[in-house]
Amino acid sequence: MGKKTIAINGKNGEDYSYKKGVAEPLQLSSAFYFNSIEEAEAAFTCQSNDYVYTRGRNPVLDAFEERMTLLEEGSSSIAFASGMGAIATLLFSLLKSGDKMIAHSILYGSSYELIKKTLLDYGIEGVFINLKDEKAVKQALDESVKVIYFETPCNPTLDIISIERIRELVGENVLIVVDNTFATPFLQRPLNQGADFVVHSCTKYIGGHGDALGGVVVCKDKEQDSRIRFEYMCHFGTVMSPFNGWLFNRGLKTLGLRMEAHSKTAMTIAKFLEQHKAVKKVFYPGLESFKDYELAKKQMSNFGGMVSFLINENECQAIQLVESLDLFKLAVSLGDVESLVEHPMRMTHRGYSREERALFGIDYSLIRLSIGFEDCEDLISDLEKGLSKVK
Numbered sequence: 001m002g003k004k005t006i007a008i009n010g011k012n013g014e015d016y017s018y019k020k021g022v023a024e025p026l027q028l029s030s031a032f033y034f035n036s037i038e039e040a041e042a043a044f045t046c047q048s049n050d051y052v053y054t055r056g057r058n059p060v061l062d063a064f065e066e067r068m069t070l071l072e073e074g075s076s077s078i079a080f081a082s083g084m085g086a087i088a089t090l091l092f093s094l095l096k097s098g099d100k101m102i103a104h105s106i107l108y109g110s111s112y113e114l115i116k117k118t119l120l121d122y123g124i125e126g127v128f129i130n131l132k133d134e135k136a137v138k139q140a141l142d143e144s145v146k147v148i149y150f151e152t153p154c155n156p157t158l159d160i161i162s163i164e165r166i167r168e169l170v171g172e173n174v175l176i177v178v179d180n181t182f183a184t185p186f187l188q189r190p191l192n193q194g195a196d197f198v199v200h201s202c203t204k205y206i207g208g209h210g211d212a213l214g215g216v217v218v219c220k221d222k223e224q225d226s227r228i229r230f231e232y233m234c235h236f237g238t239v240m241s242p243f244n245g246w247l248f249n250r251g252l253k254t255l256g257l258r259m260e261a262h263s264k265t266a267m268t269i270a271k272f273l274e275q276h277k278a279v280k281k282v283f284y285p286g287l288e289s290f291k292d293y294e295l296a297k298k299q300m301s302n303f304g305g306m307v308s309f310l311i312n313e314n315e316c317q318a319i320q321l322v323e324s325l326d327l328f329k330l331a332v333s334l335g336d337v338e339s340l341v342e343h344p345m346r347m348t349h350r351g352y353s354r355e356e357r358a359l360f361g362i363d364y365s366l367i368r369l370s371i372g373f374e375d376c377e378d379l380i381s382d383l384e385k386g387l388s389k390v391k
């Protein structure tokens, strides 16, 4: 079956319907009742598939997890309260005191702070390196490295990292975790390319409307599921709410079409920016001028809705520009129907030191756009108007 059909029906659409509703039912119950102790015991010991309590399993979340597993071509999924809930719970479940992990130097701001500061308090050391530097990756590998973690495309510079190449470099003993938030399973499926786990912030493209927080972990190996779910997610209480699960099930039904539309408009906007005299450089994986274009073409089936660019001149003007836009709302987050703009250095990536930002290209004049569904011409005139004030 095609991905759009799977996103709409899951494995078997009827399983998700209640009294023949075309839209899926919402089951908000925290607990589920039994007719006997025997029935309860069978559920408690996983001898039956009956539900017990929503912190462990819930029918709406089951339907969402099953769809995610099919779309990412994994073997099981676990839904979380947020992207950070998914990332933190997964990393705590895979690492213990004395272990090390390698992470790409450019990450989503909170993921960077989690690895750099929070995990370190528990004796887990994060080593940040540029994963495109193969020599550095080989040098950083030793017995204590258990996990390698990265995003591709990365936030906010949209660098592309070859998942296949990372697998070759680290061998079979290191678990690879890929944050697939920017690409979604419609543009790229990391588990097929050598990753062991995929994580998502569902808050972004999967929800698509900027009105629900959620996250998910998709595992390649089913064995991993019950340990992460029952020993970590359940004990940390980082479970997704059934109502949000219902919104994400709905979001998945249009995700394929939305990613096509996001990608199409983003490409037009990237080309517009590229020829503008006030723009120094555009970062978009679909542009031939982009340094990782060939790799992006190989690893992804389309290029997504995120565009970053550097403007000429100074920080002051970058700030003036982001503040002067009308249609692009000045906000963090991404993947929404509304177009958004943000200034990574002063907003999402302010946790990086000045030196780190200089090293990783998070320049004062870097601006990040999340392209929404307004008419493309209107978005371009908004940018044109803002840029006309920059020299």
Ligand SMILES: *Cc1c(COP(=O)(O)O)cnc(C)c1O
Binding pocket: 082, 083, 084, 085, 108, 110, 111, 151, 155, 179, 181, 182, 200, 201, 202, 203, 204, 213, 214, 215, 333
């Ligand atoms: C937003 C985001 C996260 C964190 O997700 P939340 O749902 O906000 O907790 C992680 N990774 C990436 C790439 C993100 O964009």
